[in-house]
Amino acid sequence: MSTRVRSPTIDLEVPAPVEKKIRLEENPMDESNVTKEDTSIPVVSGPSKKVSKSAKRKQKRILPEPYSSEDVLWRDIVALLGDDTVDHALQQGTEWDSPFDFREEVEVEVSTLSSNGDALARSPASSAPWVIVAPFALPGERIRVRVYRSSRLHSFADLLEVVSPNLDLRDNSRARCRYFGQCSGCQYQMLSYDTQLGIKRNVVIKAYENFSNLPKETIPDVLPTIASPLQYGYRTKITPHFEAPPKKARKEADSSSANSTDKPSWLKIGFNEIGKRTVLDIEECPIATPVLNAALGPIREDIIKNIWGYKKGVSLLLRDSIEHPPSDISSTPSPEDEKHICITNHKATVRERVDSTYFEFPGHSFFQNNNSVLVPLTSYVKDAIFPSSKSSGPTHLVDAYCGSGLFSLMLAPHFDTVAGIELSAESIKSATANAIINGLPQGKCSFLAGDAANIFSTVSHFPPDKTALIIDPPRKGSDEPFIEQLVRFACSTVVYVSCNVHTQARDIGMIIERMEQKGGGRKYVLESLRGFDLFPQTAHVESVAVLRLV
Ligand SMILES: C[S@@+](CC[C@H](N)C(=O)[O-])C[C@H]1O[C@@H](n2cnc3c(N)ncnc32)[C@H](O)[C@@H]1O
Numbered sequence: 001m002s003t004r005v006r007s008p009t010i011d012l013e014v015p016a017p018v019e020k021k022i023r024l025e026e027n028p029m030d031e032s033n034v035t036k037e038d039t040s041i042p043v044v045s046g047p048s049k050k051v052s053k054s055a056k057r058k059q060k061r062i063l064p065e066p067y068s069s070e071d072v073l074w075r076d077i078v079a080l081l082g083d084d085t086v087d088h089a090l091q092q093g094t095e096w097d098s099p100f101d102f103r104e105e106v107e108v109e110v111s112t113l114s115s116n117g118d119a120l121a122r123s124p125a126s127s128a129p130w131v132i133v134a135p136f137a138l139p140g141e142r143i144r145v146r147v148y149r150s151s152r153l154h155s156f157a158d159l160l161e162v163v164s165p166n167l168d169l170r171d172n173s174r175a176r177c178r179y180f181g182q183c184s185g186c187q188y189q190m191l192s193y194d195t196q197l198g199i200k201r202n203v204v205i206k207a208y209e210n211f212s213n214l215p216k217e218t219i220p221d222v223l224p225t226i227a228s229p230l231q232y233g234y235r236t237k238i239t240p241h242f243e244a245p246p247k248k249a250r251k252e253a254d255s256s257s258a259n260s261t262d263k264p265s266w267l268k269i270g271f272n273e274i275g276k277r278t279v280l281d282i283e284e285c286p287i288a289t290p291v292l293n294a295a296l297g298p299i300r301e302d303i304i305k306n307i308w309g310y311k312k313g314v315s316l317l318l319r320d321s322i323e324h325p326p327s328d329i330s331s332t333p334s335p336e337d338e339k340h341i342c343i344t345n346h347k348a349t350v351r352e353r354v355d356s357t358y359f360e361f362p363g364h365s366f367f368q369n370n371n372s373v374l375v376p377l378t379s380y381v382k383d384a385i386f387p388s389s390k391s392s393g394p395t396h397l398v399d400a401y402c403g404s405g406l407f408s409l410m411l412a413p414h415f416d417t418v419a420g421i422e423l424s425a426e427s428i429k430s431a432t433a434n435a436i437i438n439g440l441p442q443g444k445c446s447f448l449a450g451d452a453a454n455i456f457s458t459v460s461h462f463p464p465d466k467t468a469l470i471i472d473p474p475r476k477g478s479d480e481p482f483i484e485q486l487v488r489f490a491c492s493t494v495v496y497v498s499c500n501v502h503t504q505a506r507d508i509g510m511i512i513e514r515m516e517q518k519g520g521g522r523k524y525v526l527e528s529l530r531g532f533d534l535f536p537q538t539a540h541v542e543s544v545a546v547l548r549l550v
Contacts, residue, residue: 061096061152067211067477067503069116070151075210076114077131077154080122085129089153098150099127107163108132110141115203115502117187117539119143119159134159135274136181136190140166148275158275169195176232176286183280184272186287186537193536197225200531200541207501207543208529212509223530226380230372231536235288236320236352237369240296242269242279242303243313253308263304269316287537289320295342319343319363320371322351329439332356354378354410357438361404361430368406370534377532377542378410381495384528384546385468386414394468394492398459400452400482401473405431407497408445409438411470417462418445421455452478456485465549467491477503480510487514490522494547501531501543508545515549525550 064070078086089095100106100123108121119137123130131154137143142164145157159181162170175181175189188196204222212219228234245253249266270282283300284293295318303310323339332353343350346364353359354374361367368374386393395416399408402420404427412418412435422428428449435445448458452473459467469491471478477500486494494511498504508526515524524547532542 063152067500067506072115072207072210072502073118073133073154074152075206076112076120080111080120080131081129081153086153089129094128095153096151097128098147098155099123099130100147100150100155102147102149104147105144105160106132106147106157107142107144110134110137110139110143112139113199115206115539130154132157135187137162138166138169138191140168141170156275177284179270179280179282182273183270183282184274185285187539189537193227193231196536197227197531197533199539200225200533203539203541204501204529204531204543207505208508210505211502212505214509214512214526218512218526220526220529223528225531225533225541226373226376228370228373228533228536229376230370232286233289234370234372234536235285235292236367236371238285238288238292238318239315240270240282240285240318241313241315242267242310244310245308250308261305264307267304267307269300269303288318289340291320291340291342292318295344299344317344317346317363319350320352321349322353325351325360325437326358329358329437354406357409359404359406359409359430359434360437361434362426365424365427365430366403368534373532373534374406374410377497377534377544378407380532380544381407381470381497382411382414384495384544385411385493394466396459396462396467398455398462398467398469398491400455400469400471400478402431402447402470403427403472405434405445405447407470407472408447409434409440412440412445415468416444419455419459419462420445420447421450421452421458422447423449423451425449451481453481453485456489459489462491464489464491468493468495470495470497471507472497473503475500475503478507483507483510483514486511487518490515490519490549492549494524496545496547498543498545499534499540501541504543504545508547511547522549524548 064074106124108124110119110121112120114120114133118133118135121132121134121143123132132145133154134143134145134157136159141162143159144161144163146160147155147157149156170190172190174191177186177189180186180189201222201224208214208219246266249264268279268281270280273280284296299316299318319342320340321343323341326333338353343363346362348363349360350363350367351358351360352367352371354371359367397408397411397415397418399418399420402408402422405420408418408420408431420431422431428447431447448455469486471494477498496504496508512524512526515522526545527548528546530544532544534540534542
């Protein structure tokens, strides 16, 4: 597969810059900034320095893992600079020679957004072809940034100031979070929700152009991104973290009479600060559910009170859960009648309802983090399997990477038989229990713990032309053994749900290619592609691809 393919820039109108300055919180030269890794490729001034620095430099020249976020960024950088420019730099061997010093400040104009949500700007015309990657800025904006790390034909920079904002896109008053611009969690709070959905559609388009290896004419028009019913207050799980007291602080505390209920200034309980390895102190997270926000204050107070007892840093778990199991599973209570609580114990049972289906799973297990979009998502998958144009649909469902049984149980009423597989034995236990709790007929759903590829030997009696397969793997995607067996099994419909559209594009391309090679005249057609917004205000997009065997 070619490593460099042109991709379109984000399809946003870039109006003439408006001369109005917006100041962002400037990063002070504080402790947190010093901890930032200086992996820049410095411009070296003297020969004695040059030896050790060039040795260091060589170590940093690591090409990105294919399909990693660095690789995704690299394709965006190539698209922005152009193939010829990149080829020239590669031939000259100048692709690692950053024109910027560590901490150099520069003013640039943003051209486009990367698929990871960062702004991409060419370096000023006078310097070498190079791209600046900075957070929280938009196409058409002039920004002042400070470089903190350089890589191959690009440098990462902190955003210091939006010198001329793109007021067609940006409205800072939209941001509901007081930490927006410092926290690494959200990228898009300054944008309208429609713009966010449009950007995510473009991410899906670019992913299939860059990573699927499919001829352009076989990739369908990407459908508009499906919105999340909740755009704030949707996250049912957050994991803020904090460090244990540093030695110096411990010594000082031992010798002082400071009130132990005061929060020490070094203690930060929250999420990663953008572009740094430090934690940002967070008292609320507007994308998390109200229940989690209500619980965060008392949890923080408890940590502050007991902080000197911590020997190691801790990653907290806050999970939104229905308080009590339903007394009568056959009647669906109204949301107001179902009290929610915050679960913090990794082993405790979390309870969620999706429409009338009820799920239980341990706190540490995987479950989708935006409950509000799960009815649209699972209904969409069902409708893809049973298009209204077909009179008779599949009777058997295989749910690969099934977790606690979300797709299996939501879709079970439409199938005679359902088989799920999942690596986590605990999730399989939950899926099996959830089938019973929801009153599904015994024997209708079976769940197996193991690698996804093992499912094909257990469903060899399923009629392939009457079988639908759902694939919902982790970010790294599926693998060759699974795809090889999928192609051999050749079921009528495959619905691939993914939180990483880049590995999804790779896998879909591979499934189609292998089927063409080995299918004896049958082939998979990529019937539809669309993003689902499971993570509003962030750059993440869930993608659903539908393959039909013809
Ligand atoms: C994105 S989650 C999807 C879970 C489920 N479909 C849902 O929506 O709740 C991916 C799941 O794949 C599981 N997993 C990871 N590697 C796997 C493998 N090699 N075989 C089977 N399952 C795997 C993880 O434990 C996780 O539960």
